[in-house]
Amino acid sequence: MDEKQVRLAGCFSAVFPELNTDEILKASPTSVSDWDSVAGVTLLAVVEEEFGISIEVDDMASFNSFDGFLSYLQAAEKGSQHCSIDG
Amino acid sequence: MKLIEALDILKGMKRRKGEALVCSLAAGINPLHLKTFLAAELSLLFADQTIEISEGLFGDFLGNLGRLAKADAEIGIVLMEWSDLDPRLGIRNSARWTPLELADILSTARARAAQIQQGIEETCQRLPVVVCLPTLPLPPISFVPGWEAGWFELDLKAIVQSVGAQVSRCAQVRVLSPQRIDLLSPLQERFDVESEVLTGFPYRLPHASVLANCLARLTRNPIPKKGLITDLDDTVWRGIVGEAGTDGISWDLDQHSQMHAFYQRFLGAMASEGVLIGVASKNDPVRVEEALRRSDLALSPAAIFPVEASWGPKSQAVTRILRTWNVGADSVVFVDDSSLELAEVKAAHPEIECLLFPTKDNAAIYQLALRLRDLFGKSIVLEEDSIRMESIRRSQANTEVLDSSTASPSGFLEDVDAEMSFDFSRTPLDPRALQLVNKTNQFNLNGRRYTEASWHNYFLNPASWLLLASYRDKFGPLGKVAAIAGCQEGKKLIVHTWVMSCRAFSRRIEYKCLAELLDRFNPDEIEFDYLQTDRNGPIGTFLSDVLGALPMSSCTISREALETRLGSLLEA
Numbered sequence: 081m082d083e084k085q086v087r088l089a090g091c092f093s094a095v096f097p098e099l100n101t102d103e104i105l106k107a108s109p110t111s112v113s114d115w116d117s118v119a120g121v122t123l124l125a126v127v128e129e130e131f132g133i134s135i136e137v138d139d140m141a142s143f144n145s146f147d148g149f150l151s152y153l154q155a156a157e158k159g160s161q162h163c164s165i166d167g
Numbered sequence: 168m169k170l171i172e173a174l175d176i177l178k179g180m181k182r183r184k185g186e187a188l189v190c191s192l193a194a195g196i197n198p199l200h201l202k203t204f205l206a207a208e209l210s211l212l213f214a215d216q217t218i219e220i221s222e223g224l225f226g227d228f229l230g231n232l233g234r235l236a237k238a239d240a241e242i243g244i245v246l247m248e249w250s251d252l253d254p255r256l257g258i259r260n261s262a263r264w265t266p267l268e269l270a271d272i273l274s275t276a277r278a279r280a281a282q283i284q285q286g287i288e289e290t291c292q293r294l295p296v297v298v299c300l301p302t303l304p305l306p307p308i309s310f311v312p313g314w315e316a317g318w319f320e321l322d323l324k325a326i327v328q329s330v331g332a333q334v335s336r337c338a339q340v341r342v343l344s345p346q347r348i349d350l351l352s353p354l355q356e357r358f359d360v361e362s363e364v365l366t367g368f369p370y371r372l373p374h375a376s377v378l379a380n381c382l383a384r385l386t387r388n389p390i391p392k393k394g395l396i397t398d399l400d401d402t403v404w405r406g407i408v409g410e411a412g413t414d415g416i417s418w419d420l421d422q423h424s425q426m427h428a429f430y431q432r433f434l435g436a437m438a439s440e441g442v443l444i445g446v447a448s449k450n451d452p453v454r455v456e457e458a459l460r461r462s463d464l465a466l467s468p469a470a471i472f473p474v475e476a477s478w479g480p481k482s483q484a485v486t487r488i489l490r491t492w493n494v495g496a497d498s499v500v501f502v503d504d505s506s507l508e509l510a511e512v513k514a515a516h517p518e519i520e521c522l523l524f525p526t527k528d529n530a531a532i533y534q535l536a537l538r539l540r541d542l543f544g545k546s547i548v549l550e551e552d553s554i555r556m557e558s559i560r561r562s563q564a565n566t567e568v569l570d571s572s573t574a575s576p577s578g579f580l581e582d583v584d585a586e587m588s589f590d591f592s593r594t595p596l597d598p599r600a601l602q603l604v605n606k607t608n609q610f611n612l613n614g615r616r617y618t619e620a621s622w623h624n625y626f627l628n629p630a631s632w633l634l635l636a637s638y639r640d641k642f643g644p645l646g647k648v649a650a651i652a653g654c655q656e657g658k659k660l661i662v663h664t665w666v667m668s669c670r671a672f673s674r675r676i677e678y679k680c681l682a683e684l685l686d687r688f689n690p691d692e693i694e695f696d697y698l699q700t701d702r703n704g705p706i707g708t709f710l711s712d713v714l715g716a717l718p719m720s721s722c723t724i725s726r727e728a729l730e731t732r733l734g735s736l737l738e739a
Contacts, residue, residue: 094174094178097178097181121199121365121368122170122203126174129169129170130171137361
């Protein structure tokens with residue numbers, strides 16, 4: 081895992097402490113029973129805080145998996161999203 | 168604290184085995200991340216316990232407040248926002264905003280404020296309550312421009328302030344300081360509009376973190392420091408009295424030394440609140456005495472005791488002051504303008520908090536006063552606080568008389584017209600009892616501390632009792648100096664807590680308390696829930712005298728044996 085993936089996995093681990101690394105990489109609302117609306121909002125807030133980004137409401141649909149978050153962060157870094165990332 | 172840190176703390180808390188601290192939160196907002204921060208902050212404060220925070224229904228502030236009054240919780244937290252006074256003050260509501268509505272909103276807010284005040288007053292009869300008044304900016308509902316405070320804004324804020332002022336007078340209520348929140352969390356960085364619209368959680372994370380930190384602190388205020396030892400030259404006054412002379416030192420505007428007058432006034436205020444103020448100065452004692460007699464001093468010399476002026480090391484002066492006060496170094500703050508002196512005292516007394524007096528930096532002196540206020544601050548000032556310094560002064564005089572007297576201790580106490588009174592009332596609980604329990608180290612049965620909630624809950628047991636002992640003699644009152652709490656199980660009396668102020672030593676008060684317990688409850692035996700601590704040697708010695716043997720944990724003595732021992736000990 082690269083540094084971004086490690087930090088993102090840390091966010092997932094904070095919100096879903098029962099998951100191991102493999103489970104985090106495959107995590108989605110269907111695979112994680114604790115992933116309810118409150119956990120989803122908490123995960124978004126933790127990721128925003130950790131990466132110093134502000135996620136727009138219209139983009140929220142893509143945050144339904146570890147890969148979804150990762151893709152967003154990678155795209156944001158390339159400047160194709162309306163957000164900025166703190167190193 | 169970041170949200171991820173709060174979640175990590177909570178992850179660690181799940182491994183704890185201690186009992187749960189149940190906290191009930193009454194709010195109209197969706198508490199979401201605030202709840203996470205709050206649980207994390209509480210788990211740091213209550214390190215052995217797990218934390219459970221219950222919340223009510225989203226948007227039903229008054230209903231949640233009503234439920235809080237009946238909640239099975241140890242701590243209640245009331246978190247108010249503008250929309251709780253009238254939903255039209257929130258942005259999730261679609262009601263019209265016209266100038267004509269403003270008076271009606273104020274009318275609703277007044278009615279709800281009265282209900283809120285009543286709800287808090289009812290709740291605090293059962294459990295301690297922490298209150299947070301609205302911290303978000305008001306929405307742009309009024310017709311005035313943002314830089315103008317119109318009647319609507321001012322009236323609305325007056326309504327809220329009035330609720331805060333009224334409930335803050337209740338014994339078990341603590342109101343979060345709006346000024347402290349303003350210092351820690353800029354107003355323009357508090358409101359998260361997006362989150363409010365999406366989830367009903369209106370706070371940005373940094374603001375939620377600040378609120379949670381302050382709310383948690385209010386649930387368990389740290390034990391205030393007891394004494395402040397200060398230097399004199401370039402501290403209490405500007406200049407070196409040994410060089411400049413009594414008239415050469417200053418604390419006024421003309422000589423640009425006004426902040427020393429500010430420090431003097433501040434020390435005077437603390438002394439009147441029961442903080443012990445002593446002086447450790449490398450100086451000629453005669454010069455110091457002359458300087459302290461100056462009539463324009465903003466600090467009464469009577470507020471200072473003792474004054475240790477000598478050319479010896481300051482650490483030795485501090486040792487003598489601690490002995491006179493009979494308090495531990497960890498209860499004391501030492502203030503000096505010399506980093507070297509601070510380091511010397513710190514090396515000898517590592518537990519003392521040493522603070523630099525920043526002479527010539529007015530702003531830093533002001534900051535020092537803020538820091539001292541936090542270290543010594545308390546929620547209430549009791550009668551005992553106002554007489555503490557004088558009673559220590561008298562106590563030392565009495566000890567000197569006793570040491571030189573040929574009379575027996577009991578004879579001496581008769582000579583000084585010693586009088587004791589005992590109070591067994593539990594409703595309302597006298598706050599002095601808990602204050603004694605949580606600040607006494609030496610004469611303390613087991614060192615056990617209580618929160619307001621656990622103390623209150625202890626006395627819900629109908630078999631529990633509380634004895635609060637007061638003492639006075641011809642030199643004046645010491646106030647309420649001893650507290651004993653326990654339970655009665657048939658003919659057995661169990662003492663769970665016994666503390667006595669060190670100011671009350673050598674007066675046979677502890678023996679009189681035991682005699683009073685025998686008289687009141689007529690038990691066959693008394694069990695002491697004794698536990699040796701690092702610092703409770705005095706009560707261990709006392710129990711050895713009473714028991715005729717070294718005390719063990721949960722030691723018991725029969726009534727007959729106790730009466731025999733008390734008879735001989737009280738006559739000694």
